[in-house]
Amino acid sequence: MPIEMGVWRLDGATPRRLPAGRLPTEAELETFLEQDSSLLGQQLLVIGRQVRTPQGKWIDLLAMDYEGNLHVLELKRDRTPREVVAQILDYGSWVSTLDRDSVLEIANTHFAATRADLEFEQAFTEIFEAPAPDELNEETTMTIVATSLDDSSERIVTYLREFGVPINAVFFSYLEDDERRYLARSWMASEASSSAPASSRRASKRAEWNGRDWFVTFGDGDHRDWEDARRYGFVSAGGGEWYSRTLRSLPVGARIFVHIPKHGYVGVGVTIGEAIAFSEAEVESDGQRVPLCKQPLAADYEHSDQKPSLDADLAEYVVPVRWETTVPKSEAYWVKGMFANQNSAGKLRQEFTLERLLSHFGIEDE
Structure with a gap:
């Protein structure tokens, strides 16, 4: 009817x-x-x-x-x-x-x-x-x-x-x-x-992936500091298996575009090593490899009352990066419509975002 x-x-x-x-x-x-x-x-x-x-x-x-x-x-x-x-x-x-x-x-x-x-x-x-x-x-x-x-x-x-x-x-x-x-x-x-x-x-x-570019979400705050990452060449994530899992999937040689939530994109670099627990990570200082955790850092990179954390799932994981260009958080770049999500890392497929990032950071794609 x-x-x-x-x-x-x-x-x-x-x-x-x-x-x-x-x-x-x-x-x-x-x-x-x-x-x-x-x-x-x-x-x-x-x-x-x-x-x-x-x-x-x-x-x-x-x-x-x-x-x-x-x-x-x-x-x-x-x-x-x-x-x-x-x-x-x-x-x-x-x-x-x-x-x-x-x-x-x-x-x-x-x-x-x-x-x-x-x-x-x-x-x-x-x-x-x-x-x-x-x-x-x-x-x-x-x-x-x-x-x-x-x-x-x-x-x-x-x-x-x-x-x-x-x-x-x-x-x-x-x-x-x-x-x-x-x-x-x-x-x-x-x-x-x-x-x-x-x-x-x-x-x-689905948007095609070029096989090279990834996004990384960097949660800048009490447990993680972007200026540390810029100075010592790394990105990190942790506080639970869900947060660190995607970061640990980053391959060596990946080009990463780093995004700070509520601010924008702040850097481009290439991963030069696999993910490793923060307590075991090393960085180069004055031509020598030294423990990252022994450096004067602005954040604690801990997610447990035990320091260092004995729970592998709660640990902070670090991926070493050779930076091509970075800017302070205050100069983060963002245009409405650009891609970002809550995963710590993932394949960057969206052409709209990639084209603007390459142009903004002055990177000539090969």
Whole structure:
């Protein structure tokens, strides 16, 4: 049965139903959704409007969620014919094949036409307050936007959802009350009512890695000091197996870009040795190898009441580095949209971040 939505205004003890009007135009509803995707009940970043497919068709809106998954939004005014179901499935089948580069091309073309001051990574961070994930378009969701669905279309959508096809319909009613206009929304089915769609993970949907560059998160504070790291040539992490595990995975010869949380990137260097416990680490001083823990350090590099810690999981681990360039924390470099996360180390894949770091620190890539 088609879903009908009503809104009543209470004038004293007498309810008065607001009359439903016709949505002015699809273009106006597109604009509403592009300006405020929360109308759909979920924050989305619109990365394309009237996106042309290879078949010469046009997708009304293409959007992305916090996890980097794509959403095909197809708008149809008034009652939606059953043909729109076949149409959105056609669009979804094409969108699901888009690799990362194709997604970025669509997004940056859209932003160049609408907000020339933004690139995709910056727009993503502006909406979600987090950097874009390495993998984009692992899953594709299709949403029909309409005022109602005919019985046949509703039956088809329900049937597809039972088999885990990520398709749904959202209904908007356009209501008028004197000179005020309202949009009311209702979903045909809750997200919990369908099986989880199968992942369409493909290697091409992940940013390629150049095999060399890594990021390192350096938690500057009481237990770790960036000026120590600059002076003696190292990066470190510890206080738990989760914190040190990724740092210990750094290979010798890796080029690392060091990031201090809430500040920015502060240095570039090359690892010259494997990770070792702080208590056993050595550094070069006056041409000799000396214990790092015996040097005049600003931080204690301890995470236990026992000094040195007898718990290997709590120990601070050190990776020796030959610095190419470093700056004080006060001169850290950061641009909205750059990549960073809480892991102590990881592969740096994001081209947006890498290009800006190389330029800022004056490094010519080979």
